[in-house]
Amino acid sequence: xxARLALRGVRKRFGATVAxxxxxxxxxxxxxxxxxxxxxxxxxTLMRIAFGIITPESGVIEVDGAPVRFRSSADAIxxxxxxxxxxxxxxxxxxxxxNVALGGRGRFDRAAAEERTRSIGRETGLLLDPGAKxxxxxxxxxxxxxxxxxxxHDARILILDEPTAVLSPGETTELYSWLRRxxxxxxxxVLITHRLEEALEIxxxxxxxxxxxxVLESAAPGLDSHTVIAALTGDPASSSDLAVAPQxxxxxxxxxxxxxxxxxxxxxxxxxxxxxxDAAGVRRLSDVNLWVAPGEILGVIGVEGAGQRELLRIxxxxxxxxxxxxxxxxxxGFVPEDRSRDALIPSMSLxxxxxxxxxxxxxxxxxxxxxxAETNQVINExxxxxxSADARVATLSGGNQQKLVVGRERAVAxxxxxxxxxxxxxxxxxxxxxxxxxxARRGTPAPAVIYHSSDLDEVLAVxxxxxxxxxxxxxxxxxxxxxxxxxxxAKALMGxx
Amino acid sequence: MEAxxxxxxxxxxxxxAFWSATLVRATPLLLVGLAVALAFRAGVLNIGxxxxxxxxxxxxxxxxxxxxxxxxxxxxxxxIIAGVVAGALWAGIAAVLRRRFGVMEVISTIMLxxxxxxxxxxxxxxxxxxxxxxxxxxxxxxxxxxxxxxxEGQRLHLGFILAVACAAAAWWVLxxxxxxxxxxxxxxxTSAAASxxxxxxxxxxxxxxxASGALAGLAGASEVGGxxxxxxxxxxxxxxxxxxAVALLARLDARWVAASALFFGALEAGAASMQxxxxxxxxxxxxxxxxxxxxxxxxxxxxxxxxxxxxxxRAEGL
Numbered sequence: 001x002x003a004r005l006a007l008r009g010v011r012k013r014f015g016a017t018v019a020x021x022x023x024x025x026x027x028x029x030x031x032x033x034x035x036x037x038x039x040x041x042x043x044x045t046l047m048r049i050a051f052g053i054i055t056p057e058s059g060v061i062e063v064d065g066a067p068v069r070f071r072s073s074a075d076a077i078x079x080x081x082x083x084x085x086x087x088x089x090x091x092x093x094x095x096x097x098x099n100v101a102l103g104g105r106g107r108f109d110r111a112a113a114e115e116r117t118r119s120i121g122r123e124t125g126l127l128l129d130p131g132a133k134x135x136x137x138x139x140x141x142x143x144x145x146x147x148x149x150x151x152x153h154d155a156r157i158l159i160l161d162e163p164t165a166v167l168s169p170g171e172t173t174e175l176y177s178w179l180r181r182x183x184x185x186x187x188x189x190v191l192i193t194h195r196l197e198e199a200l201e202i203x204x205x206x207x208x209x210x211x212x213x214x215v216l217e218s219a220a221p222g223l224d225s226h227t228v229i230a231a232l233t234g235d236p237a238s239s240s241d242l243a244v245a246p247q248x249x250x251x252x253x254x255x256x257x258x259x260x261x262x263x264x265x266x267x268x269x270x271x272x273x274x275x276x277x278d279a280a281g282v283r284r285l286s287d288v289n290l291w292v293a294p295g296e297i298l299g300v301i302g303v304e305g306a307g308q309r310e311l312l313r314i315x316x317x318x319x320x321x322x323x324x325x326x327x328x329x330x331x332x333g334f335v336p337e338d339r340s341r342d343a344l345i346p347s348m349s350l351x352x353x354x355x356x357x358x359x360x361x362x363x364x365x366x367x368x369x370x371x372x373a374e375t376n377q378v379i380n381e382x383x384x385x386x387x388s389a390d391a392r393v394a395t396l397s398g399g400n401q402q403k404l405v406v407g408r409e410r411a412v413a414x415x416x417x418x419x420x421x422x423x424x425x426x427x428x429x430x431x432x433x434x435x436x437x438x439x440a441r442r443g444t445p446a447p448a449v450i451y452h453s454s455d456l457d458e459v460l461a462v463x464x465x466x467x468x469x470x471x472x473x474x475x476x477x478x479x480x481x482x483x484x485x486x487x488x489x490a491k492a493l494m495g496x497x
Numbered sequence: 498m499e500a501x502x503x504x505x506x507x508x509x510x511x512x513x514a515f516w517s518a519t520l521v522r523a524t525p526l527l528l529v530g531l532a533v534a535l536a537f538r539a540g541v542l543n544i545g546x547x548x549x550x551x552x553x554x555x556x557x558x559x560x561x562x563x564x565x566x567x568x569x570x571x572x573x574x575x576x577i578i579a580g581v582v583a584g585a586l587w588a589g590i591a592a593v594l595r596r597r598f599g600v601m602e603v604i605s606t607i608m609l610x611x612x613x614x615x616x617x618x619x620x621x622x623x624x625x626x627x628x629x630x631x632x633x634x635x636x637x638x639x640x641x642x643x644x645x646x647x648x649e650g651q652r653l654h655l656g657f658i659l660a661v662a663c664a665a666a667a668w669w670v671l672x673x674x675x676x677x678x679x680x681x682x683x684x685x686x687t688s689a690a691a692s693x694x695x696x697x698x699x700x701x702x703x704x705x706x707x708a709s710g711a712l713a714g715l716a717g718a719s720e721v722g723g724x725x726x727x728x729x730x731x732x733x734x735x736x737x738x739x740x741x742a743v744a745l746l747a748r749l750d751a752r753w754v755a756a757s758a759l760f761f762g763a764l765e766a767g768a769a770s771m772q773x774x775x776x777x778x779x780x781x782x783x784x785x786x787x788x789x790x791x792x793x794x795x796x797x798x799x800x801x802x803x804x805x806x807x808x809x810x811r812a813e814g815l
Contacts, residue, residue, distance in 0.1 A: 318692060336692060343693045345686030356682060359694035362675035405693075 002065035004029035004188045005081070005157050007050055010059030012042075012212075019045045020056070021212040027157070027205070032179055032189040034203035034220065036196065038232055038490065039303060039454040041209040043192045044086075047159045050190075051083040052076035063157075077103075082150025083159040086304065088142050092135025096128050096145055100152045120148050125178065139282050140171040158182070159190040164198065165305030166282050176202045194303040195471075196225055196494035210234050225496050232494075233486045267291040267327070268416050268448035269315055274324030276310045284310040288324070288474045290467065294415070294445035299463025300452040301477075301493055306469040308452050309420070315450055316418040333409030333417040335402070335438070337424060343405045346394035350386060350404060351375045353393050357412040378407030382437060399430025406437050414443055418450040423458065435462055456489055468492030500775040504782070507770025508763035514770070517652035521724065523762025524653075525550070525736045527660040528716035530743030530754045531667050532584075536709040538671065538749050540684040541702055545591060545606025546713040547737025548613035549584040553714025555620055556583030557721045558635050558728040561642030562625070572641045573655070576718050584714015585707040587613065592706035596699060602706070610737065618730050625728060634729035644722035656719030661755065663712060668751035680705055713737065739765075742790045748797065761786065 003026040012020040020042045027033045037043045048054040050061060052070030061068050063079045070076045073083075090099050100120075101113035114130035121127040126144045128137075134145060143163060150158055158179075164172045179189050180202065193199050199206065200220050208216040208231045216231040270291040276284045285307045292298050302308035313319035314326060316334035336342040344353050354375040355366065375389045382403040386396055393401060402422060409417060419438050423431035438449060439462045453459050459466060466477040466489065477492045508519045529546045536543035556579040564572050591609055594600040618633065625635040644655040671677035682690040683701045690696045716736065725732055743761050747753035768782035 334692070341686075341688050343689055345682060345689050347685050348682070352678070352682075355678060356689065356694040359675070359679055359682060359690070360696045362678070364675060365673055366675055366678055368673075 003027055003062070004064060005050060005190075006060075006062040006065075007046060008060045008062075010046060010049060010061075011057045012045055012049065012054065013057060018212055020049075020059075022214070023059075023209060023212060024214045024217075025207045026217070027188055027190055029188050030183055030186050031204035032183050032191060032202055034199035034206045035190055035192045035209070036194075036199060036206060036228065036232065037209035038456065038493070040211075041232075042212040043209055044161055046209065047083065047161065047190060047192055050076070051081055051159060053083075077153045077155070080154060080156035081159065082147075082153060082155030082157065084143065084146040084150065084161065084163060086161040086165065088146055090134040090142060090145060092133070094134055095130065096132050096134060096137070096148075097130035099134050099145060100130075100149055102149070103153065116152055117148060120151050124148075124151065124182070126151075139166045139280055140168070140174075143167070143171075143175070156186075157188045157190070159192070161192045162194065162303075162305060163191070164193065164195060165303075168283065172198070194306075194494055196228060196496050200225065200228070208232060225491075225494075229487055229490050229494070229496065233490045266293065266445075268294055268329060269450075270327045271314070272325045274314060274321045274326060276307075276314065276319070277322045278310075284472055285314075285321070285474075286472045290474060292416075292448045292450065294448050295441060297439050297449040297451055297462055297464045299459035299466040300450060300469065301456055301459050301466060301489060302452070302469030303493055304454070306493075307472040307474070308469040311469060311474060312418050312420050312450065312452055315416075329413065329415045331413035331415070333413035335405055335409055335417070335419040335422045337420045339398075339402055339405055344393050344401055347392060349392055350379070350384070350389045350396075353404065354378065354389075354408050354411075357408050374411065378404065378411060382407045383433070397430075399426045399434070402426060402430065402434050403437070406434055410437070410442075410447075414447060415445075416448045416450075420452050421454060422451075423453065423455075438462070456486065456493070460486070460489070466492075470495040500771050500777040500781075503771040503774040503777075504764075504767035506767075506774075508767035510770075513651065514766060516648055518766035518769070519759070519763045520657060521652050521654075521762075522765045523758045524657045524660050524723070525716040525720055525733070526740060526743050526761050527664060527755055527758035528656075528719065529713050529736050529740035530747065530758050531660075531663055531751060532709040532712035532716070533740045533744035534747060534749040534751060534754050535667060535671075535680075535712065536705055537744060538684045539680045539702055539705040540687060541705055541709065542601075542603045543588065543591070543606050543706065543709050544603055544741065545588065545609050545737070546709070546716075546740050547733060547735065548606065548610035549587045549710040549713035550717040550720075550733055550737050551610075551613040551617050552587035552710075553580035553584040553717030554721045554728055554732055555617055555625075555717070556580055556714070557718035558638065559625060561638040561722065562636060565639040565641055567641065569641045573644060573722060576642060576722050577659070577715065580714045580716075580718025580721075581711040582714070584717065585711040587714070588706050588710020592703050595706075596703065614730070617728065617732075621728055621730065627727075635727045637727045638721070642722060643726055644719070652724070654719075654723030656716075656723040659715065659719060660758075663715070664751050664755045667712075667754075671751060676704075713740075734765075739786075742786060745790055746793050748793075 005027040008024045010020050010023045023042060023046050025046065035043050045054060049056045052073040052075050068079055097110065097113040097117050100117050101108055117128060117130040126148050128141060128145055128148060137145065163175060167175060183189055191199065191203065200223060203220040206218050206220050206223060207214060210232060271288050274288040275286045278284050288311065300308050310319060314321050315328060316332045317328060318334060340346055351372050355371045372389055379386060379389060384400045384403045386400060417438060422434050422438055426434060438451065451459060451462055467474050468477050470492065475492060477488050480488050507514055509515050529550060532546045533543060557576040560575045560579040561572060564575055587609060591602050591605040594605045595602050621633050621635055627634055627636040647653045647657060671681060679696050679701050682694055683696060683698045687698050691698050720732060721728060739761055743757045744754060747757040764782050764786060768779035771777050772779045
């Protein structure tokens with residue numbers, strides 16, 4: 001029997017990084033197919049190729065056994081493929097019906113679009129008010145709208161990228177039972193997910209990618225989570241190039257309990273029953289209990305949307321939790337993921353960017369000569385390559401920009417530093433330097449550092465202790481018995497007990 | 498050629514041309530140009546300086562007429578305060594609309610210009626109309642409300658001093674004070690200002706909005722007290738719109754706004770004389786103005802693109 005959708009020998013590079021290297025995947029008609037892999041394994045890239053958004057360097061795509069070439073997603077849509085992206089692609093100011101009609105041809109006929117939305121609703125049970133504004137829908141309804149959009153273009157193959165990351169448990173169940181019904185009626189579903197147990201429960205088949213290669217293809221029934229985790233993480237012995245040698249590994253403070261306060265009561269951070277519900281009403285964090293002692297480097301791991309973004313911002317004081325109590329230092333350094341947007345003003349000079357920290361509480365005149373001296377100190381200490389402290393930050397390379405951010409945040413907040421993907425987009429040398437500076441223990445007591453990276457190896461290389469975010473909950477990861485064994489971390493990321 | 502000579506003579510050809518035409522026109526342009534530059538620096542697209550100027554002019558006229566019997570310094574002081582407050586309040590309407598309802602200030606401020614204009618036409622036919630009730634204008638303000646002249650026999654008045662002082666103050670605040678730094682940071686990178694700087698960006702924007710309106714309102718008071726001595730519909734020949742060009746030509750730098758206001762003041766003064774002497778319509782000057790602004794903007798854009806390219810080349814070379 002030929003596959004409904006098949007990808008073979010797919011290769012794709014982005015600059016110097018190889019995203020996909022001989023990836024393949026066969027999806028049978030009428031099935032739910034789970035595509036699994038760690039962060040950066042290439043799942044989303046592979047499916048974007050299947051949807052015609054990315055052109056592969058080599059490889060074959062077949063639909064019903066016939067080779068196809070996609071020049072754009074329009075070609076993929078014409079072949080009956082629809083994709084629901086992790087970040088919804090809706091026009092918030094437009095109505096449901098208008099969003100459904102988007103991408104269609106010819107004149108916009110409101111009545112026809114509304115009728116189309118209703119009839120899809122009747123056939124599939126995906127009920128939506130055609131006249132409602134997309135931006136005013138709840139997250140679950142927005143996702144229904146994304147699926148209806150795809151179905152309106154006669155999609156027979158639905159690709160869903162992390163569809164449950166934003167859904168409540170009830171909505172998740174609802175979505176899964178709908179996907180099963182869709183498959184039972186002959187539709188085909190590809191599910192990109194990090195939630196291993198859910199995937200094994202709902203899927204017929206499983207494909208696992210690791211570092212751009214397909215490492216496992218199997219029917220889901222009979223597959224146990226240990227086999228899957230082994231496939232996801234690969235051979236434990238060879239996995240961790242970045243991990244520091246055992247004798248260098250900093251030792252964690254003895255008391256590493258999650259829930260109780262440390263005996264001395266000298267925690268830098270302590271969170272009790274912290275929860276966060278965002279403006280759209282999505283619960284991002286629930287009942288987080290956490291404390292961090294001076295000198296600790298707490299590694300935070302989590303896949304996108306698991307709650308670490310909110311956790312880091314609550315710790316850094318950039319976000320107020322909607323429930324629970326937070327104890328943290330008045331000043332917390334924060335190295336956010338998107339540095340050119342949230343940490344720096346590229347059109348301003350290095351000194352002005354240095355002055356940004358603490359700008360809210362400053363009164364009277366700016367002491368530019370003092371700020372200039374402090375900036376030059378950071379420039380010297382962290383070896384920021386710049387023509388002068390008065391140069392615009394935009395003229396710096398990404399690595400030097402990040403060094404400036406780290407230096408500034410450490411200078412303004414000596415007790416605590418929160419870093420979110422601090423090495424993203426940096427070359428190896430700059431990454432190394434930034435990582436070293438963040439994990440440096442300077443001063444007494446040494447600062448408490450929270451370190452998140454979507455690269456698990458990087459977290460393991462610097463952290464003295466690791467917690468994982470999964471579906472808004474934060475759990476401690478018990479360190480493995482053998483050095484270099486990543487299984488416990490992979491399990492925590494995938495929500496496997 | 499004859500036209501250009503006429504243009505030059507009208508602006509700089511005589512002491513009278515310079516002190517009483519060029520600088521007199523440069524005065525409101527400087528104040529309103531500062532208002533626009535300040536707002537744009539903080540990322541507030543205040544296109545409503547014209548309306549804020551009219552609000553200031555109306556309030557200053559009302560105060561001057563009502564308090565005519567008081568000593569002169571008191572009346573002039575009250576006119577300044579009235580102009581500043583009215584301009585700030587008029588801008589405050591747009592600021593509140595933005596904050597409470599998310600209305601874009603580009604839209605609201607330009608709409609409020611028309612509201613202000615119509616309000617002026619109502620006021621000068623109603624509550625503030627001159628006692629004979631014939632002409633659509635206010636009564637002429639008495640000597641106590643007329644601003645002192647700076648030079649004997651010339652038209653240049655107190656407003657010029659205030660405008661120059663405001664320019665110096667605006668530069669100083671932006672460059673040297675913590676508040677000014679917050680304003681610049683919010684304008685240059687709102688997200689980083691909020692996240693890395695902990696700045697309450699909305700509050701900063703509100704403050705800038707009000708300050709911008711206050712400067713424009715002061716320009717209105719200055720025109721009434723120094724030049725027109727009465728309120729009428731054509732009190733501003735579009736100073737609030739020209740000010741946008743003044744501010745952009747100065748690249749939003751308060752020091753350059755002064756130079757830019759002088760340049761535009763000279764062009765407007767010269768245009769009048771060019772029309773009289775050479776019969777060249779004064780709209781030609783507006784064409785020149787538009788060309789100047791476009792070239793400045795194109796040049797700035799070109800330089801930005803060139804700088805970016807150099808950066809990319811360097812980054813790729815690493």
